Amino acid sequence: MNDLEGKIAAGEPLMQQAMGALRRYHEARDSHKPAEEVERLRLEAESLFEAVHEYQRRALGRPAHPLH
Numbered sequence: 301m302n303d304l305e306g307k308i309a310a311g312e313p314l315m316q317q318a319m320g321a322l323r324r325y326h327e328a329r330d331s332h333k334p335a336e337e338v339e340r341l342r343l344e345a346e347s348l349f350e351a352v353h354e355y356q357r358r359a360l361g362r363p364a365h366p367l368h
Contacts, residue, residue, distance in 0.1 A: 304359070304360075307359035308356075308359065310359075311355045311356065311359065314348070314351060314352050314355060315352050317348055318345065318348035318349045318351070318352050321341065321344045321345035321348050322345040322349070324341050324344075324345075325338065325341035325342050325344070325345045328341050329341075329342075
């Protein structure tokens with residue numbers, strides 16, 4: 301396994317967490333849960349995917365986006 305493959309593998313738990321959050325959001329939306337819960341889950345999924353994206357940028361040696 302080369303260095304890049306190792307970095308990708310190291311990010312896999314974060315990706316799985318993001319996918320789980322997206323699945324929970326879709327399930328809540330599709331089952332007509334309260335709007336506040338759906339929005340909370342959407343924000344959680346969005347935040348986790350942003351973290352995945354930032355991890356991947358850094359793993360590839362690209363500059364990090366400024367955190368707000």
